[in-house]
Every structure is written in C-alpha cells, then in structure tokens.
Amino acid sequence: METAVLQVFRYDPEKDQAPYYKEYEVPVEGTLLNALLYIKDNLDPTLAFRAFCRSEVCGSCSMKVNGKTKLACKTPMKELVETWKGKPLRIEPLNHMKVIKDLVVDIDKPIEKMKTLIPWLVPDPRVVPTDPMHESIIYPEEMEAYKDQIHCMLCFSCYSACEAVADNERYRGPFAFSKAYRFQVDRRDIETAKEKRIRYAISGGLWSCVQCQKCLYVCPKGVKPAEDIQNLRGQAVKKGFTDKPGAKKLKHFVDWIYATGQINRLYLPEEVYGNKEAREKLTKAYTEMGVEVWEVPKPTKGLMKFRDIYLEILSKEDKALDLDYSHVRKIDKMVSDIFKADICTIVDKAHEEGRSSRGLISKLKGLLGGQ
Amino acid sequence: MVELDYDIVIVGGGGAGLYAALWAAENTILKVAVMTKVYPTRSHTGAAEGGINAVLTHSVGDSPEAHAYDTVKGSDFLADQDAVDIMCKMGAAVIYDIAHRGVPFSRRPDGRIAQRPFGGASFPRTCYAADKTGFYILQTLYEQCLKNNVTFLNEWFLLSIIHNGEKVEGITAWDIRNGGVHLIKTKAVILATGGHARVYWNRTSNALGNTGDGTAAALRAGLPLKDMEFIQFHPTGLAKTGILVTEGARGEGGYLRNKDGERFMKRYAPEKMELAPRDIVARAIQTEIDEGRGCGPNGDYICLDLTHLGEEKINERLPQTREHAILYEGVDPVKEPIPIAPTAHYSMGGIDADKFGRTPIKGLYAAGECACISVHGANRLGGNSLLDVLVYGRLTALEAVKYADEAPETNPSVAKAKDDEKRILELMEADGKEKVADLRRELGNVMMKHFGVFREEKSMKEGLEKIMEIKERAKHVKVYDTSKKFNTDLITALEFLNLVDLAPAIAVPAIERKESRGAHARKDYPKRDDKNFLKHSVIKRKEDGTYELSWKPVTITKFPPEERKY
Ligand code: SF4
Ligand code: SF4
Ligand code: FES
Numbered sequence: 001m002e003t004a005v006l007q008v009f010r011y012d013p014e015k016d017q018a019p020y021y022k023e024y025e026v027p028v029e030g031t032l033l034n035a036l037l038y039i040k041d042n043l044d045p046t047l048a049f050r051a052f053c054r055s056e057v058c059g060s061c062s063m064k065v066n067g068k069t070k071l072a073c074k075t076p077m078k079e080l081v082e083t084w085k086g087k088p089l090r091i092e093p094l095n096h097m098k099v100i101k102d103l104v105v106d107i108d109k110p111i112e113k114m115k116t117l118i119p120w121l122v123p124d125p126r127v128v129p130t131d132p133m134h135e136s137i138i139y140p141e142e143m144e145a146y147k148d149q150i151h152c153m154l155c156f157s158c159y160s161a162c163e164a165v166a167d168n169e170r171y172r173g174p175f176a177f178s179k180a181y182r183f184q185v186d187r188r189d190i191e192t193a194k195e196k197r198i199r200y201a202i203s204g205g206l207w208s209c210v211q212c213q214k215c216l217y218v219c220p221k222g223v224k225p226a227e228d229i230q231n232l233r234g235q236a237v238k239k240g241f242t243d244k245p246g247a248k249k250l251k252h253f254v255d256w257i258y259a260t261g262q263i264n265r266l267y268l269p270e271e272v273y274g275n276k277e278a279r280e281k282l283t284k285a286y287t288e289m290g291v292e293v294w295e296v297p298k299p300t301k302g303l304m305k306f307r308d309i310y311l312e313i314l315s316k317e318d319k320a321l322d323l324d325y326s327h328v329r330k331i332d333k334m335v336s337d338i339f340k341a342d343i344c345t346i347v348d349k350a351h352e353e354g355r356s357s358r359g360l361i362s363k364l365k366g367l368l369g370g371q
Numbered sequence: 372m373v374e375l376d377y378d379i380v381i382v383g384g385g386g387a388g389l390y391a392a393l394w395a396a397e398n399t400i401l402k403v404a405v406m407t408k409v410y411p412t413r414s415h416t417g418a419a420e421g422g423i424n425a426v427l428t429h430s431v432g433d434s435p436e437a438h439a440y441d442t443v444k445g446s447d448f449l450a451d452q453d454a455v456d457i458m459c460k461m462g463a464a465v466i467y468d469i470a471h472r473g474v475p476f477s478r479r480p481d482g483r484i485a486q487r488p489f490g491g492a493s494f495p496r497t498c499y500a501a502d503k504t505g506f507y508i509l510q511t512l513y514e515q516c517l518k519n520n521v522t523f524l525n526e527w528f529l530l531s532i533i534h535n536g537e538k539v540e541g542i543t544a545w546d547i548r549n550g551g552v553h554l555i556k557t558k559a560v561i562l563a564t565g566g567h568a569r570v571y572w573n574r575t576s577n578a579l580g581n582t583g584d585g586t587a588a589a590l591r592a593g594l595p596l597k598d599m600e601f602i603q604f605h606p607t608g609l610a611k612t613g614i615l616v617t618e619g620a621r622g623e624g625g626y627l628r629n630k631d632g633e634r635f636m637k638r639y640a641p642e643k644m645e646l647a648p649r650d651i652v653a654r655a656i657q658t659e660i661d662e663g664r665g666c667g668p669n670g671d672y673i674c675l676d677l678t679h680l681g682e683e684k685i686n687e688r689l690p691q692t693r694e695h696a697i698l699y700e701g702v703d704p705v706k707e708p709i710p711i712a713p714t715a716h717y718s719m720g721g722i723d724a725d726k727f728g729r730t731p732i733k734g735l736y737a738a739g740e741c742a743c744i745s746v747h748g749a750n751r752l753g754g755n756s757l758l759d760v761l762v763y764g765r766l767t768a769l770e771a772v773k774y775a776d777e778a779p780e781t782n783p784s785v786a787k788a789k790d791d792e793k794r795i796l797e798l799m800e801a802d803g804k805e806k807v808a809d810l811r812r813e814l815g816n817v818m819m820k821h822f823g824v825f826r827e828e829k830s831m832k833e834g835l836e837k838i839m840e841i842k843e844r845a846k847h848v849k850v851y852d853t854s855k856k857f858n859t860d861l862i863t864a865l866e867f868l869n870l871v872d873l874a875p876a877i878a879v880p881a882i883e884r885k886e887s888r889g890a891h892a893r894k895d896y897p898k899r900d901d902k903n904f905l906k907h908s909v910i911k912r913k914e915d916g917t918y919e920l921s922w923k924p925v926t927i928t929k930f931p932p933e934e935r936k937y
C-alpha cells in the first residue's frame with residue numbers, strides 16, 4: 001500500500017515547553033481526515049484535532065498543509081502527495097488563533113468578533129409580519145443578493161489566511177464581514193440595524209482589508225469575503241461614513257478621476273489625512289527636483305465624454321452616488337481658476353491642440369478595483 | 372470540583388437544542404444554558420439536505436390531517452397519533468417562525484415558500500432551502516441564539532443525569548477544553564443530543580459523534596428507552612464509508628445494478644423501479660448482496676449507475692454526488708458506476724417521552740432524534756425529522772420554562788460527580804488489553820450483520836451474545852492520553868462506551884418483536900402482526916446492568932391500522 005509521511009504539529013501547553021513535529025506514516029487513501037483518523041486509531045491516540053461530519057458541511061476540520069489552508073475532509077491524500085511530489089506533509093493548526101492542543105485552536109475570539117457585527121436578521125416589521133402565522137413574501141430574485149454568503153460554515157480558513165487579521169487585532173475577519181453583509185442586502189432587515197452594522201464594521205477594521213483576495217481563494221464554500229468587504233465599503237461611503245482615511249481615499253479617487261480624469265497626488269494627503277502642509281512640501285520638493293508639477297492636472301481631450309462613461313460604470317456598479325458633486329464642482333472651479341477659463345472651454349482647447357486621451361478609460365477601469 | 376448553577380440546561384446544540392434555547396431565552400428570565408460537545412454549528416442537523424414537511428397556508432388541497440395520515444401510515448401505525456397530530460398542526464407555525472428569523476427557504480416565483488414532493492407524502496409539502504435545508508436552519512438558529520445572548524457551554528460532554536427518582540436535580544459533565552468533571556445544578560434538563568446510528572460504526576451516514584450520548588446517559592440513569600429496535604437504513608450509502616448518496620441520484624434517472632449488470636429493482640418494484648420507497652429499495656439491495664449477486668471482489672455492494680446521464684447532467688444536477696464519489700470512493704460516476712450499500716441513517720427509537728416531550732422524571736425532557744415521542748413509529752418519513760426537531764425543541768422549551776418557573780431549588784449530591792471522576796481515572800489506568808478502535812469496528816460489524824436491514828431470530832441471538840462479549844471486553848479499554856486539555860482520546864472512549872450501552876437496548880427488543888414492521892424487517896416473521904405487536908417496546912437497564920423489556924400501548928385516535936401499501 002502506498003504511504004505518505006505526515007509531520008504533525010504537536011503541542012500540549014500543559015506538558016510541552018514548545019511545539020514540535022511528530023512524523024506518522026499513513027496510507028494514501030481517502031482524505032486527509034481519513035489519514036488523521038488512521039493515526040488516532042492505529043498509531044497515536046493522543047493526537048488532538050476536530051472533525052465531525054466528515055463530509056464538508058460542519059466546518060470543524062480546517063488546518064494547514066505545508067502552509068496552505070485546507071479542509072481535511074475535502075482534501076484527498078492522493079492530491080496532496082501529487083502536489084508535493086512525495087515530500088513530507090507538514091500539518092499545522094490554523095493561524096491567528098491560540099493553540100489549545102495540537103491542531104485544535106481557540107475559535108471563541110473570531111466568534112466574539114463576528115458577534116459585534118450583528119450577524120443576524122433584525123426584522124423590519126413593515127416587511128416581516130409580526131403575526132407568526134402570516135408568511136413574509138420573498139421573491140427568488142431577491143435571494144440572489146446573498147446566495148454565496150449564506151454558505152459560510154464558520155470554518156475560519158479565511159480568518160487564518162487573512163493579512164489584515166495579522167496586522168490589526170481589532171480586525172473582525174473576512175467571514176465576519178460576509179456574515180454581516182448578508183443582512184445588509186436583505187430587504188427584511190431593518191434600516192437602523194444596517195446603519196449600525198456599517199458603523200461597527202468601520203470600527204471593526206473595514207478599511208484595514210488590503211484586498212489581497214486570499215480569503216476568497218481559501219474558502220471551501222465559495223464565499224467571497226473580499227468582495228463583500230468592498231461592497232460594505234461602498235455602503236459606508238454611500239451612507240456618509242466618510243470620516244475614515246479609507247473612505248476618504250475612495251472618495252478622493254472617485255471625485256478627482258471624474259473631474260479631471262486622474263487622481264491628484266498633491267491633494268491626496270490633505271483630503272485623506274487632513275495634512276495641510278503636504279501639498280506645499282511636495283510641490284516644493286518636485287520643483288527642486290526639476291519635475292514639472294501641476295496643481296491640478298490639465299484636462300484632456302474627450303473629458304466630457306469620459307465623464308459620461310465613468311458615470312455609466314459607476315451606475316452599473318450601483319456606486320454613482322459615491323460621487324460627491326459639490327467636491328467635483330470645487331475641483332472644476334480650481335481647474336477653471338488655474339487655467340483661466342471654464343472647464344468646457346479648456347477641454348475644447350485641448351481638443352484643438354489635438355491631444356489624445358486614449359488609454360485613459362482603460363487605466364481608470366484598472367483603478368476601480370480591477371472590475 | 373466546580374459547581375455551576377442554572378435553571379434550565381439544554382444538552383445538545385443542534386436543531387432541537389438551539390430552537391429550545393431560543394424559545395426559552397425569549398420567554399423567560401430564567402438562567403438557561405446550552406451545553407454541547409461540539410460548537411453548535413457543527414451539529415448533525417447541518418447535514419440534513421432534503422427538507423422539512425409542513426402544510427402551509429398556501430398548500431392547496433393539503434391539510435395537517437393528511438400530513439398526519441401520511442406520517443402514521445409511514446410509521447407502519449406505530450406512531451402515537453396524538454403526538455403526530457400536534458406535530459403536523461404546528462408545521463406552518465414553525466416554518467413561518469424560522470423563515471421570519473432568516474432561514475432562506477427556496478421560494479416560488481410568487482414569493483411564497485416552495486414545496487416539493489417527497490417519499491411517502493400524498494402532497495408536495497416538503498419545504499426546502501436548496502439542498503442544504505438543515506444547514507441553513509442550523510446557521511440561522513445559531514445567529515438568533517447569539518442575538519439573544521444565549522449562554523453556551525461549548526465543547527462540554529454529558530456524563531450523567533442526576534435525579535432523585537421523582538425529579539431531575541442536575542447533570543455532570545466533562546469540560547473538554549480545560550478538562551475536569553463538573554457538577555451542574557439545574558431544575559430542568561432538555562436532552563437534545565441526537566441519534567445513535569453510530570452503533571453501526573462502519574456503515575452509517577451519521578457524523579463521527581452521533582453516539583447517542585444523551586440516550587445512553589438516560590439509560591444509565593434508569594430511564595426507559597422506547598422502540599429502540601427501529602433503525603432506518605438509507606438505501607444508498609457509499610460502500611466504503613456509508614456517506615450518503617442523495618435520493619436525487621435515483622430521481623435524476625440513476626440505475627441500480629447487480630453484478631450481472633441487471634436492473635434488479637424490476638423484481639422488487641416493477642413499476643416504481645429505482646424510485647420505490649427507501650425501505651423497499653434498501654431491502655432489495657440487501658437481498659441482492661445476501662443472495663450473492665453483489666458486486667466487487669467480496670460481493671458486498673451494488674452499483675449505482677449514472678454513466679448514461681452524461682457528464683453535463685451529472686455536473687449540473689448532482690455535483691455533490693460526483694465530488695463525494697471521487698473523493699471517498701475513488702470512482703468518477705461519469706465513467707464508472709458508484710459502489711453503494713444500505714447505510715444506517717436514523718434512529719426512530721430513543722428516550723421515552725410523551726407528546727410534550729416529558730420523560731417519567733419531572734423536569735427532564737427529550738427532543739429531536741434522541742427522543743422517542745413517538746412521531747416516527749417504525750419508520751420515519753423523509754422531511755419529518757427536521758419538523759420533529761423544531762416542534763419538540765419548542766414544546767419542550769415551553770414545558771421546561773413552565774416547570775422551572777415553579778420548581779424549588781435542587782440539591783444534587785456530589786456523589787455522581789465523584790463517581791464519574793473515578794470512572795474516568797479508571798479508564799486512564801485500565802490494562803489496555805483492548806483497543807477502542809478495534810472493539811468499535813467489531814461492534815459495528817456485529818450490528819450490521821445481525822441487526823441490519825434484515826433480521827432473524829437465530830442470527831440476532833448470536834449477535835446479542837457477541838454484543839455482550841464486546842461489552843465485557845470494553846472493560847479493558849484504556850485511555851492513553853492522560854492530559855486534561857482537549858483529550859479526544861478520552862471522549863472517543865466515552866462515546867464508544869455509550870454505544871456499547873445502547874447496543875443491547877437495540878438488540879433485546881429486536882429479538883422479541885416477532886413481526887416485521889417499518890424498518891424492522893424479519894425474515895422469520897415477514898408480516899406485520901397487529902394482534903400481538905401493535906405496541907411500543909420499552910427497555911430499561913437495571914441496577915445490576917441487565918436489560919429489562921416491557922411493552923406499552925400505542926395511542927390510536929383517528930387512523931385505524933391498515934396495510935401499508937404504496
Ligand atoms: S482580502 Fe481582505 S479580508 Fe480577504 S484575506 Fe485579504 S485582507 Fe483579509
Ligand atoms: S467565509 Fe469561507 S473560509 Fe471563511 S469561515 Fe466562512 S466558509 Fe470558512
Ligand atoms: S469534518 Fe465537517 S467539515 Fe470536515
């Protein structure tokens with residue numbers, strides 16, 4: 001029978017000074033969970049790990065294999081052996097949680113964190129009847145909005161893989177935002193609860209996510225926390241929660257790009273972090289280096305047409321309201337003041353000069369979160 | 372020894388336990404705690420795919436009465452009809468309640484909860500949420516419990532129930548995470564610990580932990596268990612693991628073939644073929660295997676052939692089946708037939724409880740699969756278990772609240788806890804002549820061989836002897852892990868000992884019920900015998916460890932027994 005060697009992380013805080021790895025030879029048959037059960041039944045009954053359903057529904061058995069997050073009952077031994085070409089397989093507990101023993105980690109903390117985001121339905125009495133014998137009508141199309149999020153089985157794979165969790169103690173974790181978002185897009189959930197969720201999400205690190213997309217890749221159930229986080233951010237901005245640097249950055253990008261076709265690095269520190277000196281310092285530094293700087297970028301040919309397209313893109317993503325027109329008007333005024341003409345004239349002039357604006361739109365699409 | 376003090380302790384955090392917790396939390400200011408050996412969302416309710424039966428306000432032509440009739444008929448007339456009546460009438464109420472709490476039931480185009488036909492039902496009345504109904508219900512109930520700040524004792528293992536012969540006084544439990552036996556004082560206890568089909572260790576669709584912990588503790592505490600001989604076998608479990616292949620695989624047009632490639636169902640159910648009711652298909656498959664027409668080197672399985680459906684259809688309709696077949700059986704159903712055999716699926720029997728979930732001990736209730744109310748009788752209909760779980764979770768919660776509101780403080784003695792401590796110490800100091808893994812496998816084989824799909828006096832008597840032998844040998848199992856924290860070696864042993872206690876409780880009434888009814892199919896008594904056996908078996912364990920069988924009448928109200936024909 002073909003066998004493989006598992007190097008299993010062992011640690012009993014009561015007995016062991018430090019963690020160590022123990023090697024076990026297991027048959028290459030069935031899943032990684034089968035291999036662990038084989039160890040427990042035949043080689044070493046003291047090994048501790050969690051498992052229950054053995055068929056990918058309960059979320060008990062996630063762990064790391066050579067650094068990669070895996071659900072043990074969903075991972076064929078054959079595949080592991082092939083991927084790692086017969087090298088030993090290092091089995092370790094998930095990251096970011098305290099080890100209770102061996103492969104068992106303390107999941108209370110992520111659950112507590114999730115709890116702060118109100119991950120439950122707060123029914124709106126205008127939609128959900130209070131009469132228990134009265135059905136609340138929900139159309140199949142409505143359920144599309146949260147069809148992925150409801151698959152989360154709290155396996156904490158994403159929590160383990162997340163960069164933001166590593167960096168920020170307070171960060172609630174990818175799954176927690178997905179659980180919260182599920183109710184943000186449920187018509188039955190009351191508006192006041194939605195507001196609160198956004199507020200709590202912001203103080204729970206909503207803007208700390210670095211959009212590395214790892215959560216999305218490791219999730220065994222097809223939940224896409226990274227996307228849900230982007231959407232929550234959108235909701236935060238729309239609801240006017242724009243006092244966080246992350247939200248301000250987004251606002252800065254959206255407004256400046258709409259107004260001038262480009263972001264404005266000179267104004268970014270001021271608008272996002274409230275740093276008033278930065279603009280002058282930067283301008284000075286650039287000038288000293290002999291780099292040409294414009295306080296506002298010179299509008300290019302086709303800007304007006306571009307604005308239409310940009311608005312269309314935003315509308316499609318249901319983000320058109322993110323545009324702050326008073327801000328845009330301010331920028332327009334700056335442009336006009338500097339170039340001593342109103343914005344349309346400048347654009348026309350640019351047109352006459354025969355400058356090209358090609359490539360702008362594709363660049364913009366790139367800026368908009370890769371969509 | 373730490374003492375904890377609650378008014379109501381709910382043991383088990385699955386569908387029944389969480390729904391009980393929710394209803395208790397919303398209806399009382401008493402101190403309520405849910406104690407569960409796994410985190411609640413791990414519970415086996417989450418594996419229920421099919422759906423939940425209920426007659427809704429828009430179920431045209433259907434009625435709770437029709438639902439009750441189907442249930443009673445499905446039960447082969449062993450269900451208590453007053454309890455079935457309660458359950459069926461509460462159907463709509465619990466469905467709307469959990470829908471209002473957020474369960475994403477699949478909807479019709481007009482926005483109402485969709486219902487589909489299910490085996491043994493005369494109307495399409497099974498509500499479903501895609502193919503993960505139980506999963507969504509479990510997650511939603513957990514969310515709602517968090518919302519209500521329910522106290523959870525997660526990863527605690529029930530050891531013993533303490534009562535004074537009249538009323539319950541407390542329980543003892545092992546704190547898995549930190550180690551240590553605890554005495555928990557409480558006025559009321561709701562047992563919601565799930566089924567015990569893991570007795571059939573090697574061939575079951577159940578999760579690793581469905582070991583009847585509450586049922587076994589009740590048995591040890593002298594409480595009666597009812598109808599334990601009835602275990603439902605699902606016809607299509609994967610041959611190696613017993614993991615379920617959904618009924619949908621046959622629904623989509625899959626064929627069952629024996630080793631000669633014959634579609635043998637034509638000999639058992641010429642009209643319905645592969646789509647005949649579960650128990651009939653299970654028996655047909657078992658007969659083929661028993662009569663030497665099984666497939667594979669040992670002739671111990673049958674082939675479920677999907678190859679003619681084509682890759683596209685399999686991917687679209689049966690993705691999970693394909694994934695599981697490849698993963699657990701090493702067979703791609705697009706290219707080869709899937710090896711399957713009947714697998715132990717559901718325990719109809721359990722802790723003897725009345726139509727409100729009350730046991731003979733005051734303040735002690737049972738709900739869900741660990742209970743035998745009985746609403747399933749000799750055979751449970753698909754879609755009725757989730758309903759049972761919710762209805763009785765809720766009813767027992769209300770009963771327990773009512774009781775605990777007025778009950779006096781209890782005063783459980785520490786003796787039980789000391790006993791349990793000793794028992795655990797002894798396990799760690801045992802001679803280790805026997806290994807849990809070996810005995811568990813042996814027990815599983817004995818149960819499947821002698822108390823499987825088909826039963827027969829001589830074989831069962833042999834089987835019971837073997838069980839008793841294993842029970843004797845179980846005294847020598849040793850727990851090697853002596854650490855306190857997260858000692859899964861200890862838990863595995865305790866779970867196994869629970870199974871060993873339950874096995875005779877299944878075997879004894881199985882031998883004595885000399886008829887065939889529902890899931891209890893005897894070769895030597897192939898007919899139902901209403902004259903002698905239209906009654907519940909009741910089994911108790913006496914102080915000296917012997918098992919004592921008695922019988923109890925079935926409550927019949929509206930539906931007189933008739934032949935069960937489909
Ligand atoms: S995308 Fe955000 S939430 Fe997801 S893993 Fe990366 S940092 Fe964490
Ligand atoms: S989102 Fe996915 S990876 Fe994260 S906890 Fe939920 S199921 Fe696991
Ligand atoms: S054991 Fe349940 S998900 Fe792996």
